[in-house]
Amino acid sequence: MTHRTNPFIPLYAFCNSGNSKHKLKNPAAFPYIIDIELTNLCNFRCLMCPTGNHSQQRPQGFMPEEVFHRILDNIRGRKLGLRFIRWGEPLMHPKVIEFLTAAKADGHLVHLNTNGSYLTEEMADKLLDLPIDSLKFSVQGVDRDSYREMRNVDFFDKLLETAAMLHEKRGLRELPFLQISTTVTYESKELQDAFLERVSHLCDATNIGATNFDWLDLNAIRLKPSEVELLKSLMQQDSVLRVHPECPEVFDKLSINWNGKVTACCMDSNDLMVVGDVACQSIEEIWNSDRLKEFRVLLADMRHDDMELCKHCWDTHNLFVPSPEVP
Numbered sequence: 109m110t111h112r113t114n115p116f117i118p119l120y121a122f123c124n125s126g127n128s129k130h131k132l133k134n135p136a137a138f139p140y141i142i143d144i145e146l147t148n149l150c151n152f153r154c155l156m157c158p159t160g161n162h163s164q165q166r167p168q169g170f171m172p173e174e175v176f177h178r179i180l181d182n183i184r185g186r187k188l189g190l191r192f193i194r195w196g197e198p199l200m201h202p203k204v205i206e207f208l209t210a211a212k213a214d215g216h217l218v219h220l221n222t223n224g225s226y227l228t229e230e231m232a233d234k235l236l237d238l239p240i241d242s243l244k245f246s247v248q249g250v251d252r253d254s255y256r257e258m259r260n261v262d263f264f265d266k267l268l269e270t271a272a273m274l275h276e277k278r279g280l281r282e283l284p285f286l287q288i289s290t291t292v293t294y295e296s297k298e299l300q301d302a303f304l305e306r307v308s309h310l311c312d313a314t315n316i317g318a319t320n321f322d323w324l325d326l327n328a329i330r331l332k333p334s335e336v337e338l339l340k341s342l343m344q345q346d347s348v349l350r351v352h353p354e355c356p357e358v359f360d361k362l363s364i365n366w367n368g369k370v371t372a373c374c375m376d377s378n379d380l381m382v383v384g385d386v387a388c389q390s391i392e393e394i395w396n397s398d399r400l401k402e403f404r405v406l407l408a409d410m411r412h413d414d415m416e417l418c419k420h421c422w423d424t425h426n427l428f429v430p431s432p433e434v435p
């Protein structure tokens with residue numbers, strides 16, 4: 109069996125070296141990683157997601173070619189990690205393969221997160237031929253029922269079939285590094301372990317995190333009344349331990365919206381931490397902007413509670429796992 113390592117590990121090692129106080133004193137000259145939102149449109153209506161539940165307030169669209177190429181022009185000559193993730197389904201973008209090809213041709217590491225619904229055999233062949241460096245399937249819950257409840261669609265079995273198809277097609281090829289990741293709410297440790305057992309042979313790495321509802325604005329969501337009730341009841345059962353992490357974003361990464369606006373945090377679905385716009389500024393300028401520096405100063409001091417988005421940012425790998433009930 110081929111043992112693969114995640115090609116992003118050297119970049120993550122840079123990002124994880126030193127705490128935020130150290131990073132404030134020794135700032136990176138340029139981001140190591142850029143998260144690019146090809147679109148904030150999605151074919152799913154996941155209850156826990158601001159795109160899926162329509163609570164996101166900003167305009168929706170697909171990243172225009174000129175915005176994407178402006179980003180590449182700005183970072184040419186560097187080898188960065190480009191992660192095609194954030195608030196939408198990246199494989200819905202009609203130019204996704206062209207964009208990934210251009211990013212690879214410039215020498216960047218390329219990662220994609222997907223709900224798997226657009227990953228046909230034809231798409232799989234294209235991703236394997238490139239190849240992209242890493243791909244993560246996002247699940248939710250631990251089985252068909254818990255997935256369907258939160259993701260609002262009966263797609264768990266098909267998703268695992270799709271993951272198996274890509275894994276099988278990859279065969280002995282080195283890339284892409286394949287991950288299956290889920291977020292949980294109330295699911296027991298036993299069910300989480302059973303899920304890991306079930307999917308671990310379909311990928312190279314698995315991950316379980318907590319679903320974070322604290323970012324959601326319940327007054328803004330647009331769902332059917334029965335879906336709102338379900339969401340509210342799931343929110344009562346969350347497993348997030350409310351501990352702020354050292355900020356994994358502002359010292360090492362930038363995130364770019366589909367329309368070219370740049371934000372300090374990949375989780376910023378509502379433009380609360382916008383620091384620039386690639387339409388009129390270079391990425392270097394944005395990286396060195398006063399607004400981003402202010403965020404770094406606050407976050408090096410762990411003053412998450414002073415900022416609207418950061419006050420809801422938790423270490424979602426720190427799970428509260430309910431104990432089995434005593435008979």
Ligand SMILES: C[S@@+](CC[C@H](N)C(=O)[O-])C[C@H]1O[C@@H](n2cnc3c(N)ncnc32)[C@H](O)[C@@H]1O
Pocket residue numbers: 150156157158193194195196197198221222223245246247248291318319320321
């Ligand atoms: C917003 S999605 C965009 C990419 C793609 N559509 C997908 O589902 O993977 C990116 C990741 O955010 C996660 N996510 C969305 N809402 C979340 C929440 N409230 N708490 C934790 N993770 C969430 C999804 O599970 C997914 O792994």
Ligand code: SF4
Pocket residue numbers: 150151152153154157158159160161194195196197223
């Ligand atoms: S989590 Fe992903 S699949 Fe679900 S609505 Fe949000 S963007 Fe779409």
